[in-house]
Amino acid sequence: MLEQAAYQLRQNKTLDEFSPLLGFFANFVLDSALVQQILRWDMVVLEESPWYNEILRRGEARGEARGRKEEACDMVLRLLTRRAGSIAPQFEIQIRSLPRPELEQLADALLDFTSPTDLTTWLQQHTQS
Numbered sequence: 001m002l003e004q005a006a007y008q009l010r011q012n013k014t015l016d017e018f019s020p021l022l023g024f025f026a027n028f029v030l031d032s033a034l035v036q037q038i039l040r041w042d043m044v045v046l047e048e049s050p051w052y053n054e055i056l057r058r059g060e061a062r063g064e065a066r067g068r069k070e071e072a073c074d075m076v077l078r079l080l081t082r083r084a085g086s087i088a089p090q091f092e093i094q095i096r097s098l099p100r101p102e103l104e105q106l107a108d109a110l111l112d113f114t115s116p117t118d119l120t121t122w123l124q125q126h127t128q129s
Helices: 002-011 016-026 032-039 043-047 050-084 089-096 100-110 116-126
Strands: none
Touching: 016 032, 016 050, 050 089, 050 100, 050 116, 089 116, 100 116
């Protein structure tokens, strides 16, 4: 069936660009090597696909955003530890769950913290649902 669909797509120049999409969905139910063999693909063809490039771009953007958030969390936790001493695990969990903009707010606020209770107060004020 996959061979027939691929053949139909290749017969129409307008639809030929959908071949990578067909392969993408086929990979959910068939082995990748089999899909590549049936569609006569190599990775170069797939990597040139607009869908592949869009998926790759989005994945890279997500990974970069996740990395920036993790770096911000680590920095805030280091600064808090220097400022207030050891951080309780439940506070670390709360801090790691904060969105990046709130992490940045906490980074600014912690410069004014004078006691460990300042962190508790800040978290209560900023994590209320």
